[in-house]
Amino acid sequence: MMISIPLSIVMAAAVALTPSVPFPASDHAQGAPAARELGRQVLADGDGWASVDGGTTGGANAAPEDVHQVSTRDELAAAVAGNEPKIVYVQRDINAHTASDGTPIICEDYAVDGYSLAAYLAAFDPSHWTGPASGPLEDARKASSANQREQIRINVGANTTIVGAGDVQLTGFTLNIDRVDNVIVRNLQLSDAYDCFPGWNGDTWKTEWDNLVVSGSTHVWLDHLTLDDGGTADAEQPKYFGEPFLRHDGLLDVVRQSDLVTISWSRMAGHDKSLLWGNGDGVTADRGRLRVTLHHNELVDLGQRAPRVRFGQAHVYNNVYRVTDAGQYQYSWGVGVESSIIAQNNTFELAAGIPPARIIGTFGGTGIDEQGTWVNGRHLSVLDAYNSANPGAALAPDVQGTSGPHLPVEPAPAARERVDREAGSGVLR
Known part of the structure; x- marks a missing residue:
């Protein structure tokens, strides 16, 4: 069986919280574009968790010879490597599944040791196989998957700024920010981190590859991004x-003791398991870390995990959530073990049949600090709605953690208008 990689992929009165700092310039960063090029901009003082302990500057101090313009997969991989300050401008759309000579790569090109989907399905059919796949054909799948990883995963070094030069798209990549400090990624569309080789674990199919992963890293600013599944909709995939x-795993994961992350002015759309912050319920090393700010983002048809938090302190404010498909929606805010989610002045537009109580999901957590939420044009307490619908699993209205530094928290309707105008990639010039 041939498997090809898809190439496409009321305003109303409300009271804002007391601002901690004044609004920054309209480009949401220190230094207006007329005075400083995008690659030299740094995160504004007070703009979320990534602004503490020295702030996040990325490659702003790069020497002229460490400013790169890239147009191919290999150029991108080389330019972002290493820990010296550097600025990388992505000049055009790039598909990860492209060889050095420009030849497109399809899934079969990664396959080794006799792997094929047809053979894999025949070998592990539950009519004669019980439990997770194992043996030579599973080993072949893992080796094939490793080949794909080598091609699509781009490892970002410390002290790096990556900026899209205009409206550009990276298709099929996993942008991997792993065990480094001080990284900025802005003005890029990251689409369709497509898994050629899902594995059978005995009950479900397990996929790899996230559009963007922050793992064991600190001081990361992700701004004006668009993250989606491109032309591949998991809801349209076959059943085996x-x-x-x-075909997809996470959209934007923050894991393995990562800390001090700000995610702003981005658009995330059309994905199921979207924003996972933290690892397993027993990973106590995450305590005191996983401090993440999520503000002024548009989140459209995310089935679940927007975000789901374990141990971490998440400040979620002035975001806009839009859900058009009641059948695919599970929840948005996942209250996990020892999590501290502070959700302020967010907007939800929910399709018919979705009650506000479904916005919150519980996974071992005990509370959520939620206020100022607007749902379908009116202000209401989502926590009260959840507790009324789940009297046996009621959550407290407070948490142990703090919001950390933040820019002014706007009334939700005002923030919605700004997000509609300004979120997503291709906006910065």
């Missing part, structure tokens, strides 16, 4: 062994 053959 009675389970959906999914």
Whole structure:
């Protein structure tokens, strides 16, 4: 069976919280574009968790010879490597599944040791196989997956700024910010981190590859991004062994003791398991870390995890959530073990049939600080709605953590208008 990589992919009165700092310039960063090029801009003072302990500057101090313009996969991989200050401008759309000579790569080109989907399905059909896949064909799948990883995963070094030069798209990549400090990524569309080789674990299909991963890293600013599944909708994939053959894992994960992250003015759309912040319930090393600010983002048709938090302190404010498909929606705010989610002045536009109580999901957590939320044009307490619908699993209205530094928290309707105008990639010039 051939498997090809898809190439496409009321305003109303409300009271704002007391601002901690004045509004920054209209480009949401220190230094207006007329005075400083995008690659030299740094995160504004007070703009979320990534602004503490020295702030986030990325490659702003790069020497002229460490300012790169890239147009191919290999140029991108080389330019972002290493820990010296550097600025990388992505000049054009790039598809990860492209060889050095420009030849497109399809899934079969990664396959080794006799792997094929047809053979894999025949070998592990539950009619004669029980439990997770194992043996030579599973080993072949893992080796094939490793080949894909080598091609699509781009490892970003410390002290790096990556900026899209205009409206540009990276397709098929996993942008991997792993065990480094001081990284900025802005004005890029990251689409369709497509898994060629999902694995059978005995109950479901397990996929790899996130559009963007922050793992074991600190001081990361992600701004004016668009993250989506491109032309591949998991809801449209076939079922094998009675389970959906999914092609995507996470959209933007913050994991493995990462800390001091600000995610701003971005658009995330059309994904299921979207924003996972933290690892397993027993990973106590995450305590005191995973401090993340999520503000002024548009989140459209995210099925779940927007975000789901374990241990971390998440400040979620002035975001706009839009859900058009009641059948695919599960929840937005996942209250996990020892999590501290402070959700302020967010807007939800929910399709018919979705009650406000579904906005919150519980996964071992005990409380959420939620206020100022607007749902379908009116202000209401989502926490009260959740507790009324779930009397046996009621959550407290407070948390142990803090919001950290932040820019002014706007009334939700005002923030919605600004997000509609300004969020997403291709906006910065």
